[in-house]
Amino acid sequence: MSATAAGMTRRGLLKSVGSVGAALVISFEVPRQVKGEPAKPVINPVKAWIKIEQNGTVTLAYNKSEMGQGISTALPMILAEELALDWKDVQVEHAMLDREHLGQGTGGSGSVAGSCTPMRKAGAAAREMLVTAAAQRWDVSPESCSVRGGAVWHGTDKLSYGELVESASQLPVPDFEKVRLKKPEEFQIIGKPMPRKDIPSKTDGSATFGLDVRVPGMVYAVVARCPVFGGTAKSFDATKAKAMKGVLDVFQIEADNGVHSTGGVAVVAETTYIAMQARKQLQIDWDYGPHASESSETLRRQFRRLVDSQMKVVLNQGDADAAISGAPAEKRIECDYELGFQAHATMEPMNCTVHIQADRAEAWAPTQAPEWTAEMIGKVSGLPPEKIAVHTTYMGGGFGRRYQADFALEAAQVAKRVGKPVQLVWSREDDMTHDFYRPASYHRVSGAVDKDGNIVAWRHKSTSTSIAQYWGDKAPPESSELGSSVQNPYLPKNYKLEYLPADSGVPRAWWRSVEASQIGFVMESFMDELAHAAGADPYEFRIAKLGDGRKVKNGTDPKGTPLDTARFKGVLQLAAEKSGWGKPLPSGRGRGIAAHFSFDSYVANVVEVSVSNGTVRVERVTSAVDIGTAVNPEGVRAQVESAIIYGLTAALKSEITIENGRAVESNFNRFATLAMKETPQIDVHIVPSTLEPTGIGEPALPPTAPALMSAIFAVTGKRIRRLPLKRGDLA
Amino acid sequence: MAISFEVNGQAKSVDVDPQTPLLWVLRDTLNLTGTKYGCGIAACGACTVHIDGEPARSCVFPVASVAGKKVTTIEGLANGHRHPVQEAWIAEQAVQCGYCQSGQIMTAVAFLKKNPAPTAADVDEAMSNNICRCGTAQRMRAAVLRAAEAMRGKGSANAAGGGQ
Numbered sequence: 001m002s003a004t005a006a007g008m009t010r011r012g013l014l015k016s017v018g019s020v021g022a023a024l025v026i027s028f029e030v031p032r033q034v035k036g037e038p039a040k041p042v043i044n045p046v047k048a049w050i051k052i053e054q055n056g057t058v059t060l061a062y063n064k065s066e067m068g069q070g071i072s073t074a075l076p077m078i079l080a081e082e083l084a085l086d087w088k089d090v091q092v093e094h095a096m097l098d099r100e101h102l103g104q105g106t107g108g109s110g111s112v113a114g115s116c117t118p119m120r121k122a123g124a125a126a127r128e129m130l131v132t133a134a135a136q137r138w139d140v141s142p143e144s145c146s147v148r149g150g151a152v153w154h155g156t157d158k159l160s161y162g163e164l165v166e167s168a169s170q171l172p173v174p175d176f177e178k179v180r181l182k183k184p185e186e187f188q189i190i191g192k193p194m195p196r197k198d199i200p201s202k203t204d205g206s207a208t209f210g211l212d213v214r215v216p217g218m219v220y221a222v223v224a225r226c227p228v229f230g231g232t233a234k235s236f237d238a239t240k241a242k243a244m245k246g247v248l249d250v251f252q253i254e255a256d257n258g259v260h261s262t263g264g265v266a267v268v269a270e271t272t273y274i275a276m277q278a279r280k281q282l283q284i285d286w287d288y289g290p291h292a293s294e295s296s297e298t299l300r301r302q303f304r305r306l307v308d309s310q311m312k313v314v315l316n317q318g319d320a321d322a323a324i325s326g327a328p329a330e331k332r333i334e335c336d337y338e339l340g341f342q343a344h345a346t347m348e349p350m351n352c353t354v355h356i357q358a359d360r361a362e363a364w365a366p367t368q369a370p371e372w373t374a375e376m377i378g379k380v381s382g383l384p385p386e387k388i389a390v391h392t393t394y395m396g397g398g399f400g401r402r403y404q405a406d407f408a409l410e411a412a413q414v415a416k417r418v419g420k421p422v423q424l425v426w427s428r429e430d431d432m433t434h435d436f437y438r439p440a441s442y443h444r445v446s447g448a449v450d451k452d453g454n455i456v457a458w459r460h461k462s463t464s465t466s467i468a469q470y471w472g473d474k475a476p477p478e479s480s481e482l483g484s485s486v487q488n489p490y491l492p493k494n495y496k497l498e499y500l501p502a503d504s505g506v507p508r509a510w511w512r513s514v515e516a517s518q519i520g521f522v523m524e525s526f527m528d529e530l531a532h533a534a535g536a537d538p539y540e541f542r543i544a545k546l547g548d549g550r551k552v553k554n555g556t557d558p559k560g561t562p563l564d565t566a567r568f569k570g571v572l573q574l575a576a577e578k579s580g581w582g583k584p585l586p587s588g589r590g591r592g593i594a595a596h597f598s599f600d601s602y603v604a605n606v607v608e609v610s611v612s613n614g615t616v617r618v619e620r621v622t623s624a625v626d627i628g629t630a631v632n633p634e635g636v637r638a639q640v641e642s643a644i645i646y647g648l649t650a651a652l653k654s655e656i657t658i659e660n661g662r663a664v665e666s667n668f669n670r671f672a673t674l675a676m677k678e679t680p681q682i683d684v685h686i687v688p689s690t691l692e693p694t695g696i697g698e699p700a701l702p703p704t705a706p707a708l709m710s711a712i713f714a715v716t717g718k719r720i721r722r723l724p725l726k727r728g729d730l731a
Numbered sequence: 732m733a734i735s736f737e738v739n740g741q742a743k744s745v746d747v748d749p750q751t752p753l754l755w756v757l758r759d760t761l762n763l764t765g766t767k768y769g770c771g772i773a774a775c776g777a778c779t780v781h782i783d784g785e786p787a788r789s790c791v792f793p794v795a796s797v798a799g800k801k802v803t804t805i806e807g808l809a810n811g812h813r814h815p816v817q818e819a820w821i822a823e824q825a826v827q828c829g830y831c832q833s834g835q836i837m838t839a840v841a842f843l844k845k846n847p848a849p850t851a852a853d854v855d856e857a858m859s860n861n862i863c864r865c866g867t868a869q870r871m872r873a874a875v876l877r878a879a880e881a882m883r884g885k886g887s888a889n890a891a892g893g894g895q
Contacts, residue, residue: 068828068865195824202829203817205765205805209830212764220759245748272768273755274748347769347777347830347864396767396830397864428770634824638870642827645866668774668862677855679868 049095050079050126056162058085058150061095064115065106065368066198067398068642069697070635073196074112075119077632081189082123082182083161084147092197094392104392106368107403107510109599109695112631116693124179133168134159148188184629184690193634198394210366210393211425213353218421219248220272221414222279225264225434228661229505230289236265240281246274250282253413259376260470260507261406262434266414272425291505292661296340296440299465299658302502303338303442306463311498314478315486315555318494320446323457327448333533334446337522338722341465341656342438342511343663345671348396349431352411355421356380360387362421365408366395373408380412399646400510404436432671433663437656438511439465440504441481443522447492453534455545458492460485460522465508466501467515477501479556483519484597486555487563490527490545497555506658512646513698516598520702521651521709521723524594528710529719538710539576539593543569561600567626570687571595571604574624578685579606588612589619592710596702600694602626602687605644607707608680611715614730618648618680618708623700625684628691637684640700644682647704649674655724736797738763739807749795753787754778756794757804765805765833769862776861779834779841780804786841805833808840816840819878820871827865835861839875849879 049061060076076092095104127147134152135142137159146153151160161168184191201207226232238250248268255263265282269275324332353364354377361381365373370390377388395402411424426434441464448457466477473479478499485497511517531541546565554560572595576582581591588610595604608620623640630636653672657664665671709720712730720729735744738761745760752771757763757780766789769777773788780789781803808814813821816839826832835858842857843849849857854875863871 068826070827195821196826198829199821199824199826202826202832203820203836204808204813205763205833207829208764209767211758211768214762214764271747271751271755271759273751273759277748345864347775347828347862348767349769395828397828399864428772638824638827638867641869642866645868646864649866667772668770669772673862673864674866674868675855675859676861676868676872677852677859679855679866679872682869 050083050122052161052165054162054165056150056160057091058089058161059091059093061093063095063104064111065104065370065392065395065398065402066094067106067368067395067402069639070196070632071106071111072198073194074632074635075115076197077189077194078116078119079123081187082120083127084188085150087189087194089150104370105372105403106398107400109601109697109699111695113600113692113694116629116631120181121176121179124181125174125176128174128179129168129171130161130164132171133164137164137167190629190631191633194632196635207394209348209396210351210353210364211348211423213364213393213423215353215355215364215421218353218423219268219270219418220275221266221268221418221422221424222275222427222430223253223264223266223410223424224279224282224284225262225430226286226288227433228286228288228292229507230291232263232287232289233265234285234287236285237283238265241267241278244274244278244281246270247278249418250278251417253410256409259405259409260436261409268414268418268422272423275425276427288661289505294505294661295659296657299440299502299504300338300442303463306500306502307336307442307444307461309500311461311500312478313496314482314499315495315497317496320457320459320494320496323494324446324448324459327450327456331450331533332446332448333529334444335526335529335719335721337443337445337525339441339518339521340723341440341506341508341658342650342654343432343435343656343665343671344397344399344401344511345432345654345668345673346395346397346399346401349428350401350407350426351424352408353421353423354408354411354415356412356415356419360389362389362391363408363411364391364393366393366402367408368398368400368403369405372405376405376409377412380409380416399512400514401435403510428668429666432656433666434507435656436507436509438517439467439481439508440506441465441518445522445526447526447530449530449534453536453541453544455490455492455530457494458488458526459496459498461498462522463500463502464518465504465506467508467510469501470508481515482556483515484563485519485523486557487552487560487597488523489552489563489565489568489597490542491550491552505661512643513598513701516596516698516702517647517650520594520596520598521705524596524703524706525709525721528592528706528713537582539572539581542572542595563597567602568595568597571602571624571626574685574687575604575606575622578624578683579608579620579622581606588715590711590714592707592712592714594703594706594710596699598699598702601696601699603640603699603703605700605703605707607704607711609708609711609715611712611730616652616712616725616730618678620680621682621704623682623684624687625696625700626687626689627694627696627699628689629693630686631693633686636686636696639696640684641682643698643700644704645674645679647701648708651705651708651723652725734794734798736799737801739803745794747794750793752790753780753792753794753797753802754789757789763804763806767830767833769831769834774862775831775834776838777831777834779837779861781837781841784841784844786838805837808836814840815881816843816874816878819874819881823870823874823877825867825870825874827867831861831863835863835871839871839878843875843879843882847879847883849875851876
């Protein structure tokens with residue numbers, strides 16, 4: 001049955017109910033929460049759906065992209081809770097991009113955090129309509145009815161939702177702000193570990209990822225891109241390529257500075273393999289552009305020059321310079337930290353399938369940003385938004401890479417010319433050498449402790465290949481780079497942050513946990529150094545600095561969520577307790593601890609390592625997380641495990657290095673990842689909470705590398721201040 | 732010239748460049764998209780299929796060399812049922828994005844045929860050449876051990892947490 005929206009009103013939340021005879025369809029908009037303010041239905045509203053059919057089938061739509069984080073389970077769980085459904089009876093489906101209702105963008109660990117309360121209200125509104133319909137049928141008061149298992153009950157009388165759909169859909173939608181939400185102690189679904197809806201199809205090959213889209217008449221395309229960042233094709237000779245059987249067309253596509261697509265020479269063929277083979281036959285004369293001499297080494301020299309120089313003061317509390325120079329030498333430390341570029345290396349390389357016709361366009365995109373995808377297709381095709389349909393497919397990993405629109409734009413450019421459905425495929429090499437990398441950065445941190453172990457000064461000078469600068473943001477370059485260093489939970493007496501951006505042609509953007517992956521490493525590594533300088537246990541040293549329930553404000557953004565030191569302390573205590581912190585370990589083994597606040601969530605990790613003959617083995621990681629209400633604890637645990645492994649890989653194995661203006665590592669033979677035999681046991685502990693949920697896709701990553709390197713220090717006495725660990729660092 | 736072989740019990744004949752890797756024949760010609768492209772250099776294992784029962788990385792395996800052989804892909808693993816390894820994967824909730832999992836499961840099935848009673852260390856060794864960027868190794872390790880036990884008839888792979 002098709003649904004038609006009717007009676008759009010603005011009453012707290014925009015909503016509409018479709019009376020369609022055989023189904024109750026409730027549409028509503030989920031506002032994105034503005035930091036520091038209660039949810040207001042103004043920014044990036046999105047639309048979600050509850051569909052209950054007469055035959056009892058319940059379909060709950062999820063509006064966010066499923067990239068492995070389990071959102072296709074977590075969001076419907078929230079609706080199912082207030083609707084009092086049996087989870088096993090619930091079907092889920094991805095909502096098509098709805099042009100009128102934006103906000104399908106999936107990132108920043110924000111999906112559950114931003115959607116939970118609005119979705120609960122919507123579920124509760126639907127429940128109240130069903131209860132009212134049943135009460136009217138029985139001629140009893142709604143208050144005397146109850147709900148469970150997808151039915152309304154009055155004593156032993158029962159009406160299933162399917163039986164009530166027709167009459168319920170005639171009723172007015174209750175005011176979302178006045179519906180009764182369940183109390184946490186009434187929860188039957190939220191907070192219970194639920195099996196994911198998407199897993200079975202991902203074990204038998206039937207799940208459709210972007211590359212699995214097959215449309216009648218489709219062809220395949222690859223693009224030859226300049227190997228040097230920022231370079232372009234001056235001219236090309238496609239004679240050999242065009243002579244190959246199965247090659248359909250070869251043409252140039254333009255770069256686009258708005259999405260930082262590189263442009264290049266597109267090859268269209270009957271199959272992916274033919275397109276890839278034909279691309280090898282192209283003769284292209286490249287203009288390498290202005291960055292052809294950049295390398296990791298030149299960047300490193302630039303970084304050092306910058307931190308040696310006068311930098312921009314971003315935050316200045318007290319007089320850190322004087323406190324450091326006034327401290328006795330033995331209580332004064334200065335450390336340089338360095339982090340290299342990282343690729344996302346999603347298992348499924350970038351791709352997008354697009355069909356542009358004269359009067360309409362359709363796209364099948366593995367994207368974290370369906371709106372941006374649609375915008376690109378509109379830009380290339382000239383079609384109005386209502387003529388563009390975007391299907392978001394499952395995606396083989398995202399980690400932030402798929403929040404970009406470069407691949408969608410390329411697919412649209414090719415599709416526009418070809419006129420047939422085109423699947424644009426990136427090879428692994430394309431993907432790894434034309435990523436938007438996690439920035440490289442360099443940090444010089446100085447500080448001092450007094451004889452009582454108080455942190456009297458902390459000065460953090462840093463530079464990086466700024467994301468904000470690369471994307472031409474109005475905000476200053478440091479706005480994307482400093483993370484929660486602007487709200488240091490340990491409250492040093494004198495605290496100073498300084499920054500300057502470095503020049504680089506290397507594309508960069510959001511990689512899992514973004515700047516927290518660097519700032520977390522630097523802050524928590526330095527805390528370990530300070531603890532050592534103070535002669536204190538690193539865990540006790542932190543606890544002593546945190547006080548009880550202080551709220552540490554964001555030093556540069558008044559709207560930023562304050563850091564609650566009680567919750568920060570809580571995760572440290574839980575991780576310490578569960579890991580057996582302080583208990584003796586066999587020789588050659590050691591532990592490190594670190595905690596970090598990011599995406600409004602609190603995570604502490606204890607990493608236990610063994611080191612022998614300069615080889616590190618991560619034995620065990622104990623993680624404690626405080627994310628408010630954990631909607632699906634099973635999903636939360638999986639995300640914590642995932643972020644820790646991603647963080648360990650970036651600390652121990654993988655790196656993108658730059659030579660001659662290009663990425664050196666182009667495939668998994670050079671970009672190593674943590675193998676199963678190197679994978680530690682990971683135990684995840686969730687702080688019980690009824691607070692509003694915050695995100696968990698990313699926050700377990702930042703405290704991983706510092707805990708690891710502190711553990712290595714505990715065993716070897718060697719500080720690793722440059723990530724990733726290099727061969728020979730522990731020799 | 733057409734190349735003939737068997738895929739999931741069905742006779743197939745394809746007319747493609749004989750050097751075409753089996754992966755692309757499966758995906759683009761035979762429309763069996765469960766087998767994934769991850770690296771193209773046999774480094775990640777996402778494209779693992781069975782050729783005459785042996786695991787093989789189809790991204791570097793020219794289709795000409797499977798002429799007359801039997802290929803099994805993830806779609807043909809259990810003929811509409813669930814293989815105990817698939818059951819175990821669901822029971823352990825081993826999957827995140829899922830892209831590498833066809834290859835992981837095909838690797839695990841082939842391994843358990845050779846070693847029906849593995850230790851955790853055996854599993855680690857056998858599975859360490861397959862990459863998973865979501866970091867599901869801990870759960871996959873448990874799933875392989877669970878499947879091994881189920882296949883030896885000592886328990887059920889379909890325990891709590893499984894199913895839809």
